[in-house]
Amino acid sequence: xxxxxxxxxxxYDPTTNLILFGTGNAEPWNPAPMGRSGDNLYTSSVVAVNxxxxxxxxxxxxxxxxxxxFDSNAQITIADLTIAGKARHxxxxxxxxxxxxxxxxxxxxxxxxxxxxxxxxxxxxxxVTGRPQIAPxxxxxxxxxxxxxMPSAMGAHSWHPMSFSPKxxxxxxxxxxxxxxxxxxxxxxPSAIGFxxxxxxxxxxxxxxxxxxxxxxxxxxxxxxxWDPVAHKARWTVPYKGPWNGGTLATAGNLVFQxxxxxxxxxxxADKGQKLWSFPAQTGIIAAPMxxxxxxxxxxxxxxxxxxxxxxxxxxxxxxxxxxxxxxxxLVFKLGAKGKLPPPKPSAQLVLDPPAFNGTPQQVTSGGDxxxxxCSVCHGDAAVAGGxxxxxxxxxxxxxxxxxxxxxxxxxxKHNGMVSFSAALKTEDVESIRQYLIKRANEDKALGG
Numbered sequence: 001x002x003x004x005x006x007x008x009x010x011x012y013d014p015t016t017n018l019i020l021f022g023t024g025n026a027e028p029w030n031p032a033p034m035g036r037s038g039d040n041l042y043t044s045s046v047v048a049v050n051x052x053x054x055x056x057x058x059x060x061x062x063x064x065x066x067x068x069x070f071d072s073n074a075q076i077t078i079a080d081l082t083i084a085g086k087a088r089h090x091x092x093x094x095x096x097x098x099x100x101x102x103x104x105x106x107x108x109x110x111x112x113x114x115x116x117x118x119x120x121x122x123x124x125x126x127x128v129t130g131r132p133q134i135a136p137x138x139x140x141x142x143x144x145x146x147x148x149x150m151p152s153a154m155g156a157h158s159w160h161p162m163s164f165s166p167k168x169x170x171x172x173x174x175x176x177x178x179x180x181x182x183x184x185x186x187x188x189x190p191s192a193i194g195f196x197x198x199x200x201x202x203x204x205x206x207x208x209x210x211x212x213x214x215x216x217x218x219x220x221x222x223x224x225x226x227w228d229p230v231a232h233k234a235r236w237t238v239p240y241k242g243p244w245n246g247g248t249l250a251t252a253g254n255l256v257f258q259x260x261x262x263x264x265x266x267x268x269x270a271d272k273g274q275k276l277w278s279f280p281a282q283t284g285i286i287a288a289p290m291x292x293x294x295x296x297x298x299x300x301x302x303x304x305x306x307x308x309x310x311x312x313x314x315x316x317x318x319x320x321x322x323x324x325x326x327x328x329x330x331l332v333f334k335l336g337a338k339g340k341l342p343p344p345k346p347s348a349q350l351v352l353d354p355p356a357f358n359g360t361p362q363q364v365t366s367g368g369d370x371x372x373x374x375c376s377v378c379h380g381d382a383a384v385a386g387g388x389x390x391x392x393x394x395x396x397x398x399x400x401x402x403x404x405x406x407x408x409x410x411x412x413x414k415h416n417g418m419v420s421f422s423a424a425l426k427t428e429d430v431e432s433i434r435q436y437l438i439k440r441a442n443e444d445k446a447l448g449g
Contacts, residue, residue, distance in 0.1 A: 011076040015089055016106045018048045018057055022073035025066040030184045030198030032141040039064035044072045046093055058108030063097050069153035070097040075161045078105055083230055092229055094162060094173050096155025102229050114232030117156035117175050121149055141184040146204060152180030154310055161247035161288040168270050170226045170235055172256045176243035177221045192423035194374040201372030205382035206316050208443035213316045220317045224258055226273055236273035242320030244310035247288025259285025261321035282344040283327035301332040311388050315381025352445040355399040359435030367436025370429055374421060383440045393441035404434045
């Protein structure tokens with residue numbers, strides 16, 4: 001069984017009487033400003049403690065020196081497998097870093113790791129210790145250069161739950177193929193508010209170039225992967241147009257259910273990956289389904305609705321799976337049911353009509369850096385928002401210095417969740433951000449919206 005609290009999935013193993021949980025990365029991501037060095041013990045690790053006493057039992061660190069936000073707090077699955085002709089009681093884990101780990105559930109001993117999605121932050125895994133061999137260019141704070149990492153901080157597998165079928169011996173993993181640029185900010189210092197990662201995010205934002213954006217979109221995909229933890233390879237794969245698809249459910253009836261970012265809820269055969277059924281949910285799906293029975297009749301239920309960091313922060317590729325609305329509701333299915341959803345409401349079409357740019361190049365540079373640090377995590381890379389929060393290129397506030405100051409400094413919209421940033425930003429900073437937004441809006445208008 002597993003439970004989530006504060007982003008951490010906790011698993012209890014009755015066979016060993018251990019509680020297993022994953023840990024996140026240290027912040028800032030860039031280790032240089034805080035003088036972090038070495039492995040950073042217990043970060044990005046699987047940790048086991050005694051269920052009765054809380055005493056430490058073991059830990060296995062999957063991403064030492066984590067400077068990429070490769071948290072290890074994804075779901076941990078306990079299973080019994082035959083490995084090299086020997087029965088093993090194991091913990092199965094697919095953290096963000098692109099590898100799938102098999103660990104001894106009692107001792108934490110490393111058994112194996114396989115690359116479930118493309119990755120370039122290592123040159124491989126030590127087959128004895130399980131320690132990653134970190135690629136020199138991935139230590140971006142040491143090189144001073146931009147490192148385009150695969151996977152990104154969104155992870156090859158994030159928090160979306162995977163599932164395991166004892167009948168097939170396969171693990172069904174919602175995976176992402178998403179890259180991201182990391183560049184250390186040598187002048188970074190912590191502030192009272194904002195995204196504390198130590199990166200020069202404004203300098204790595206996706207430019208207003210159709211060819212570059214098209215290339216980034218083409219390289220950004222997702223897949224449902226049926227992973228064989230014994231053979232260390234995928235048995236079958238269902239490709240998706242984009243990433244950030246929902247968690248999975250494997251059932252005893254040889255089925256795997258998953259919802260997609262494009263709004264399709266589907267059932268596949270667990271052994272071969274053949275699509276057997278689907279339903280249009282009219283909204284993106286990121287949660288995992290569940291199943292239950294009432295008076296002998298089986299139901300499958302899922303909470304649908306679009307959201308999460310991919311929509312918020314991915315910028316021009318946020319709508320890779322399509323422009324979906326967030327319609328939060330519970331959908332329940334059973335065999336023979338014929339229910340239908342009401343027709344979806346039409347989406348509003350936004351038109352870029354920004355004011356003329358009258359700022360300075362210095363304001364744009366400064367505003368881009370400030371936006372990257374304080375705004376982009378919610379309002380999108382390069383000020384291109386997804387569907388959940390306002391796209392500031394379209395905001396009427398950017399036409400008025402006083403209006404945007406009222407929002408960002410005075411907290412005029414704090415009742416809507418937009419708190420004041422007066423603890424970190426000055427009036428001239430907000431004006432630089434405003435000029436950056438106007439410049440960005442005019443650039444994208446010239447590209448055709």
